[in-house]
Amino acid sequence: MKEDMKYLYWLNSVEGIGFKAMMVLKKYVGSGSDIYHTPEHDLRWFLNERQLTALVNRRKEWDVDGEFEKLKQEKIAFYPYGSPGYPEKLLSLPSPPAALYLKGSFPDANTPAVALIGTRKCSGYGSAMAKQLGALLAERGIVVVSGMARGIDGIGQRAVCGAGGATYAVLGCGVDVVYPPENRQLYEQIERQGEQGGIISEYQPGTPPNAGQFPARNRIISGLSDAVVVIEAKEKSGTMITVDMALEQGREVYAMPGRLVDGLSCGCNRLIKQGAGMIISIEEFVDEILQASKLRLANEIKELKKKAPPAPKATTKEEKLILNFTAEEKQVFSCLDYAPRSLEQISAMNPQISYESLLRILVTFCLRGFAKQMGAGSYYKSDDI
Amino acid sequence: MVSLAHRGVLFMDELPECNRDVIEILRQPIEDKKVSIARASGSFTYPADFIFLGAMNPCPCGYFPDQSKCSCSAKDVKRYLSRISGPILDRIDICAEVPRTTIESLNQAKSGTSSGLMRKQVKIARDIQKARYKNTLYHFNADIAVKDISIFCHLEKNEAALMAEIFEEMNLSLRSYHRVLKVARTIADLDESENIKEKHLLEAAHFRLSEGRYWQ
Numbered sequence: 001m002k003e004d005m006k007y008l009y010w011l012n013s014v015e016g017i018g019f020k021a022m023m024v025l026k027k028y029v030g031s032g033s034d035i036y037h038t039p040e041h042d043l044r045w046f047l048n049e050r051q052l053t054a055l056v057n058r059r060k061e062w063d064v065d066g067e068f069e070k071l072k073q074e075k076i077a078f079y080p081y082g083s084p085g086y087p088e089k090l091l092s093l094p095s096p097p098a099a100l101y102l103k104g105s106f107p108d109a110n111t112p113a114v115a116l117i118g119t120r121k122c123s124g125y126g127s128a129m130a131k132q133l134g135a136l137l138a139e140r141g142i143v144v145v146s147g148m149a150r151g152i153d154g155i156g157q158r159a160v161c162g163a164g165g166a167t168y169a170v171l172g173c174g175v176d177v178v179y180p181p182e183n184r185q186l187y188e189q190i191e192r193q194g195e196q197g198g199i200i201s202e203y204q205p206g207t208p209p210n211a212g213q214f215p216a217r218n219r220i221i222s223g224l225s226d227a228v229v230v231i232e233a234k235e236k237s238g239t240m241i242t243v244d245m246a247l248e249q250g251r252e253v254y255a256m257p258g259r260l261v262d263g264l265s266c267g268c269n270r271l272i273k274q275g276a277g278m279i280i281s282i283e284e285f286v287d288e289i290l291q292a293s294k295l296r297l298a299n300e301i302k303e304l305k306k307k308a309p310p311a312p313k314a315t316t317k318e319e320k321l322i323l324n325f326t327a328e329e330k331q332v333f334s335c336l337d338y339a340p341r342s343l344e345q346i347s348a349m350n351p352q353i354s355y356e357s358l359l360r361i362l363v364t365f366c367l368r369g370f371a372k373q374m375g376a377g378s379y380y381k382s383d384d385i
Numbered sequence: 386m387v388s389l390a391h392r393g394v395l396f397m398d399e400l401p402e403c404n405r406d407v408i409e410i411l412r413q414p415i416e417d418k419k420v421s422i423a424r425a426s427g428s429f430t431y432p433a434d435f436i437f438l439g440a441m442n443p444c445p446c447g448y449f450p451d452q453s454k455c456s457c458s459a460k461d462v463k464r465y466l467s468r469i470s471g472p473i474l475d476r477i478d479i480c481a482e483v484p485r486t487t488i489e490s491l492n493q494a495k496s497g498t499s500s501g502l503m504r505k506q507v508k509i510a511r512d513i514q515k516a517r518y519k520n521t522l523y524h525f526n527a528d529i530a531v532k533d534i535s536i537f538c539h540l541e542k543n544e545a546a547l548m549a550e551i552f553e554e555m556n557l558s559l560r561s562y563h564r565v566l567k568v569a570r571t572i573a574d575l576d577e578s579e580n581i582k583e584k585h586l587l588e589a590a591h592f593r594l595s596e597g598r599y600w601q
Contacts, residue, residue, distance in 0.1 A: 121459040363587040
């Protein structure tokens with residue numbers, strides 16, 4: 001089997017040969033080595049013209065031993081469909097990946113896994129929710145799968161890493177290609193985690209990020225998870241494609257509700273109307289996921305909870321913070337939202353506070369990390385508290 | 386062309402629509418108040434002491450960060466904003482965002498400072514500066530050289546501590562640190578205050594736009 005890997009790697013590198021063709025070849029021709037050594041005229045029964053030409057050409061230009069050696073050197077593991085180690089959850093997908101490339105490890109099949117997905121261009125609300133949810137999931141030992149994209153994906157995964165949890169990134173390009181480049185730090189962080197995280201792709205190492213590949217990789221994200229959570233999404237978006245795939249695969253779908261006027265929440269609200277689980281509290285949602293997963297794990301957590309003294313009536317960080325505020329500060333803080341408001345707007349909400357002290361409070365908030373300034377002169381509540 | 390604006394105002398509307406090279410070339414005149422031109426026949430230096438003003442939209446469609454109206458992709462916005470590079474932003478003292486006006490506010494009676502009053506305040510501030518720089522080479526706060534900043538923009542203990550905090554938290558460069566001080570000096574002058582107080586520093590910090598302050 002091990003010997004055969006290098007041939008299967010070669011076969012996977014042939015353009016136009018996907019899962020179906022690979023299965024046909026395996027069934028009728030045999031192992032990777034057999035396929036490699038079968039003369040052209042015998043293969044033409046199983047492949048169309050284009051596939052056959054690609055395969056024959058690839059045979060000439062591909063150095064079977066050398067290329068496989070390169071893969072090893074780059075510490076990229078190769079898992080063809082059905083090989084030991086290939087994630088169980090993906091075996092039963094309608095169109096599973098013919099092979100997977102991996103840096104790090106696959107998520108453990110017995111640990112509950114949640115896919116955190118959402119828009120690339122998220123609002124402050126979305127980013128705050130992704131952070132909180134990511135951190136709590138990590139804390140409770142739930143694995144987070146996502147696409148390491150801009151926006152929700154990356155923010156959620158960074159929060160998981162920050163809380164010391166396990167997170168897995170499924171890419172739409174080769175596992176050795178960092179896309180988008182601004183997530184390089186996250187990429188390296190996941191890479192360093194080893195057992196506790198992985199970078200996964202069905203595309204050959206070196207494949208550049210092409211738009212057409214991203215919808216396809218979404219089926220792997222949902223495939224690896226037990227539940228899919230949509231944090232923010234427009235009504236027509238890549239996130240919705242992932243949701244469709246998740247439903248097709250029989251995964252649970254949850255959505256985070258938002259305001260009606262907020263275009264970024266329209267998709268989520270629509271999903272809720274269509275029957276997706278509604279997240280009204282992050283704590284509650286995480287508990288639900290744990291309940292739904294293996295009872296064993298839920299019991300363990302319950303035991304732990306019993307031992308720990310009952311937490312005082314959940315005072316959030318935010319509530320604690322407000323205790324130390326002056327009356328004016330409290331008032332200004334209550335006017336801040338995750339969506340930025342301009343100084344004029346905040347000022348209009350607090351006509352009795354002078355422009356000067358308003359400015360002083362806002363800039364002090366920024367310096368202490370309670371608020372953030374966006375652009376020139378708009379402020380929003382920091383999503384770190 | 387920039388030399389034509391000497392002792393005046395250089396206003397560039399729709400700044401990001403300008404060629405990147407054109408914007409970048411402004412670094413030297415904004416900093417040194419002169420412009421050097423090298424040609425085959427020799428190198429010439431012209432005076433270029435001007436007030437630089439620029440106006441721009443936050444994204445190609447103009448609605449960002451209002452997500453429900455903005456039709457630009459994250460990449461578009463990023464590309465648009467990045468046409469104003471960090472070093473140029475570093476040299477701009479005051480940045481302000483002008484939100485969309487509503488029809489109600491148009492109909493309401495104006496409550497802000499009138500131009501006439503503003504003119505009086507500016508006049509007073511200029512007189513203060515004239516008196517301050519009487520026996521020096523300087524005319525305005527903006528002219529102060531780095532070595533003299535500690536003399537003219539003196540900070541008391543509390544203010545110095547606050548400024549240190551601002552420097553750390555806002556990741557200021559040394560250049561922008563000095564520029565915040567000079568702006569604070571001007572705000573204090575407008576306030577007819579002898580010393581720079583905390584509120585002046587905070588207002589100056591509010592006007593400084595650092596790179597990457599828009600959402601990712």
